[in-house]
Amino acid sequence: RQNFKKIVKDAGIGDIEKSPILEKRGIVLIRSKKQVGPSAFRSRMAPFMTRAEVKTEVPVYSIGKTTVVLVNEFIVQFKSNISQSQINAFIRASNATVVEKHSKIKNRYILTFEGKTPKEALSLSNMMHQADQVVFSEPNFIQIIPSRPKIKSFGSTGASPSSPSPATTTPNDPLFSQQWGLNNTGSVGVAD
Numbered sequence: 001r002q003n004f005k006k007i008v009k010d011a012g013i014g015d016i017e018k019s020p021i022l023e024k025r026g027i028v029l030i031r032s033k034k035q036v037g038p039s040a041f042r043s044r045m046a047p048f049m050t051r052a053e054v055k056t057e058v059p060v061y062s063i064g065k066t067t068v069v070l071v072n073e074f075i076v077q078f079k080s081n082i083s084q085s086q087i088n089a090f091i092r093a094s095n096a097t098v099v100e101k102h103s104k105i106k107n108r109y110i111l112t113f114e115g116k117t118p119k120e121a122l123s124l125s126n127m128m129h130q131a132d133q134v135v136f137s138e139p140n141f142i143q144i145i146p147s148r149p150k151i152k153s154f155g156s157t158g159a160s161p162s163s164p165s166p167a168t169t170t171p172n173d174p175l176f177s178q179q180w181g182l183n184n185t186g187s188v189g190v191a192d
Contacts, residue, residue, distance in 0.1 A: 004028070004053060012036070013044045019144055025071055027058055029144065056117040065146050070118045073099055073140035074125040078107035082133045090133055094124065110140055 005016050014032040022029055032041045048054055059070040078087050087107065091098060095113060102108035113121040122139060129137040 058118050067144040069142045071142055072112050072118045072121040074111050075140050076109050076111050076137045077135040078133055
């Protein structure tokens with residue numbers, strides 16, 4: 001891994017981003033340098049695709065400041081009238097493997113397609129989505145959320161621990177303002 005990191009750095013492509021959840025899946029996320037455009041990035045990456053330790057490239061998308069990585073896992077919801085034996089037969093016929101059965105939502109599974117790249121698995125998932133037994137089949141994307149900036153100590157800004165600024169207490173969720181139940185105004189009691 002260290003050797004691969006050095007090769008990437010020496011090629012001037014970008015930097016390897018540390019991501020334990022991706023590393024667990026054997027995925028290395030390479031962030032391109034800002035001055036390296038998409039076509040230059042792809043041409044500089046071409047020699048890496050022939051290396052023994054590289055199995056495939058994985059699609060990575062950006063949504064705002066969040067990076068979304070396609071992995072070989074898919075959330076599949078079977079129709080409510082489908083029996084467990086029918087689900088098991090369908091999964092076997094699809095050459096899929098159950099990663100997890102949802103504990104609270106009936107007939108919902110996370111599936112993987114052994115030996116397939118994420119792109120190949122996406123095609124299989126799309127075909128599965130068309131089946132009569134299935135409500136939906138969608139990618140179980142891995143989201144890489146940027147680290148929060150380090151908060152200055154209370155002593156350096158003159159603020160006291162009892163009055164943190166809204167910037168340090170409000171989540172970066174774009175829908176936070178619509179979630180009225182999550183905004184704690186500091187009240188300790190409830191109205192009668």
